[in-house]
Amino acid sequence: MKKLLIINPGSTSTKIGIYNDLTEESSVTLRHEAKEIEQYPDIFSQYGFRVKAITDYLEEKGIALGSFDAFVGRGGLLKPIESGTYRISEEMLSDLKSGAYGQHASNLGGVLAHELAKESGKEAFIADPVVVDELQEVARISGMPEIKRRSIFHALNQKAVAKRYAKETGREYESLDLIVCHMGGGISTGAHHRGRVIDVNNALDGEGAFSPERSGGLPAGQLVDMCFSGMYTQQEIRKKITGRGGLVAYLGTNDARAVDNLAQSGDRQARLIFDAMAYQVSKDIAANAAVLKGRVDAIILTGGIAWSKNIVEMIRQSVGFIAEVVVYPGEDELLALAEAAVRVLTGEEEAKTY
Ligand SMILES: Nc1ncnc2c1ncn2[C@@H]1O[C@H](COP(=O)(O)OP(=O)(O)OP(=O)(O)O)[C@@H](O)[C@H]1O
Numbered sequence: 169m170k171k172l173l174i175i176n177p178g179s180t181s182t183k184i185g186i187y188n189d190l191t192e193e194s195s196v197t198l199r200h201e202a203k204e205i206e207q208y209p210d211i212f213s214q215y216g217f218r219v220k221a222i223t224d225y226l227e228e229k230g231i232a233l234g235s236f237d238a239f240v241g242r243g244g245l246l247k248p249i250e251s252g253t254y255r256i257s258e259e260m261l262s263d264l265k266s267g268a269y270g271q272h273a274s275n276l277g278g279v280l281a282h283e284l285a286k287e288s289g290k291e292a293f294i295a296d297p298v299v300v301d302e303l304q305e306v307a308r309i310s311g312m313p314e315i316k317r318r319s320i321f322h323a324l325n326q327k328a329v330a331k332r333y334a335k336e337t338g339r340e341y342e343s344l345d346l347i348v349c350h351m352g353g354g355i356s357t358g359a360h361h362r363g364r365v366i367d368v369n370n371a372l373d374g375e376g377a378f379s380p381e382r383s384g385g386l387p388a389g390q391l392v393d394m395c396f397s398g399m400y401t402q403q404e405i406r407k408k409i410t411g412r413g414g415l416v417a418y419l420g421t422n423d424a425r426a427v428d429n430l431a432q433s434g435d436r437q438a439r440l441i442f443d444a445m446a447y448q449v450s451k452d453i454a455a456n457a458a459v460l461k462g463r464v465d466a467i468i469l470t471g472g473i474a475w476s477k478n479i480v481e482m483i484r485q486s487v488g489f490i491a492e493v494v495v496y497p498g499e500d501e502l503l504a505l506a507e508a509a510v511r512v513l514t515g516e517e518e519a520k521t522y
């Protein structure tokens with residue numbers, strides 16, 4: 169039996185899991201308010217407070233670092249790579265720390281797993297990072313030759329729930345056409361064609377629906393005018409797109425549950441913005457039905473926001489005509505990371521090299 173420490177830093181939370189092989193011994197989701205996160209200039213500066221959250225949790229549980237066989241983190245903005253489990257190398261670490269490919273909370277997953285593993289001389293891995301890239305060639309074309317579309321999305325959870333659906337319906341993931349929509353701090357909607365995510369919005373960089381913390385796609389001309397108005401620095405504009413966009417910008421909170429409750433209690437602005445998020449998500453789902461040429465086995469809604477019966481119902485009403493809507497609220501990321509590590513530790517799969 170392998171004891172695993174799983175670390176999943178999200179944009180609004182740090183999720184920690186202690187697993188014995190695939191059995192969860194304990195787990196916790198520590199929520200971070202936008203105010204707490206935004207005092208840090210970049211992701212790597214959050215290292216101290218996130219590592220403390222983990223070591224405090226282990227201390228509370230009375231578990232020594234040395235008792236783990238391996239450490240697994242959710243990674244991270246890296247160069248585009250294929251789906252799989254990766255041993256954390258020096259080159260990967262350097263890209264995650266420097267933000268060479270951009271800033272994302274999951275960059276810390278690989279760094280935290282590596283640093284904690286180093287203290288006890290154990291192995292560290294990441295699996296299905298946000299840069300998994302299976303886009304079909306036509307999906308890379310943006311409309312401006314200088315700009316190539318990129319695949320940045322909740323690959324780990326999208327793949328995990330798609331495989332879960334396949335298993336539950338007695339079919340192979342590789343035989344299905346699915347639309348998977350992850351609704352968390354960011355929102356990504358992917359077209360899964362026979363085991364490959366052939367199109368997906370770059371959820372980090374202003375594509376697709378707005379979300380608790382991201383602006384989503386914007387009218388380009390108005391954005392250009394803002395950029396050159398002299399009123400904002402480049403960093404301020406970037407923050408407005410990723411980090412301070414979406415619900416935070418309209419309503420001052422990244423907590424979709426609070427917005428849902430406000431909307432239900434009659435707050436008109438909260439109602440409008442929550443409806444708009446559901447509206448934009450529905451449009452993304454319908455666009456992916458075209459990508460899959462109308463052959464859609466199921467639409468899967470997942471991520472923290474899928475706990476909201478209200479948003480699920482709004483989306484179901486808009487896209488239910490395409491295929492059945494299946495809801496897996498929250499995410500299976502901790503288990504998916506444990507599975508990835510166990511496959512490597514038992515020799516069933518070889519760890520890939522970055
Ligand atoms: N019952 C609920 N109703 C509505 N929203 C909810 C509910 N429970 C959680 N959420 C919302 O889900 C969002 C967080 O989702 P999740 O935990 O999937 O995000 P994350 O892991 O921080 O970020 P990401 O998924 O983008 O990596 C928050 O806005 C939270 O308020």
Ligand SMILES: CCCC(=O)O
Pocket residue numbers: 179272298320321322323353354355356370371372382
């Ligand atoms: C998973 C990358 C997208 C996001 O965080 O919004």
